[in-house]
Amino acid sequence: QVQLVESGGGLVQAGGSLRLSCAASRSIFSRNAMAWYRQAPGKQRELVAVITSGGRTNYADSVKGRFSISRDNAKTTVYLQMNSLKPEDTAVYYCNAGIYVTTFDPGNYWGQGTQVTVSS
Numbered sequence: 753q754v755q756l757v758e759s760g761g762g763l764v765q766a767g768g769s770l771r772l773s774c775a776a777s778r779s780i781f782s783r784n785a786m787a788w789y790r791q792a793p794g795k796q797r798e799l800v801a802v803i804t805s806g807g808r809t810n811y812a813d814s815v816k817g818r819f820s821i822s823r824d825n826a827k828t829t830v831y832l833q834m835n836s837l838k839p840e841d842t843a844v845y846y847c848n849a850g851i852y853v854t855t856f857d858p859g860n861y862w863g864q865g866t867q868v869t870v871s872s
Contacts, residue, residue, distance in 0.1 A: 755780045756847045761866030764837055772832040772866060774847030780861050781828040785852035788821060788832045790843035790868075797846070801832060802856045810852070815841075837870045844868070 760772040772788070785804045791797040801821035802810045809821055820833040830847060844865040850858040 755861050756849065756863035758845060758847050758863040758866040761845060761868045763869045763871065765871050766838055768837050768870070769833070769835045770837065770868060772834065772845055772868070774830045774832075774863060776828050776830065776847070776849060778828050780849045780859075781825075781830075783849040783851065783859060785850055785856060786821075786823060786830040787848045787850060787852070787856050787858065788830075789846045789848060789858075790841075791846070791865075792840075792843040795843075799856055800845070802852050803830060804852050808852075810856075834868070837868075839870045839872050842868060842870050 755777045757775045764770055785802055787802045788800040789797050790800050800812050803821045803823050818836045823830045844867050846865045847863045848858045849861045
């Protein structure tokens, strides 16, 4: 069943920005943490950013200083603001609800993904 719905992807030139949204069901959003993953063709899915229910965040080294994860509890939505985009950011971006203490443990809840394509 649909519990996480990603949106906001698209085509953008290098250096541009996009904001991704992940609308979650209330029960899923109540998990300890929300996260964004991405998967490029031929590559493994990688963790991009995490935000806990209390607002603590963590980022992959490759996106630090460029991406920002946030959440709106009233809307049960998590966002990923992506700035200074690079072609290597091209991937399908997925949302996940899981547990974060020292590392993020993904749950069995994934959205359909949203495509981000960054051109040179």
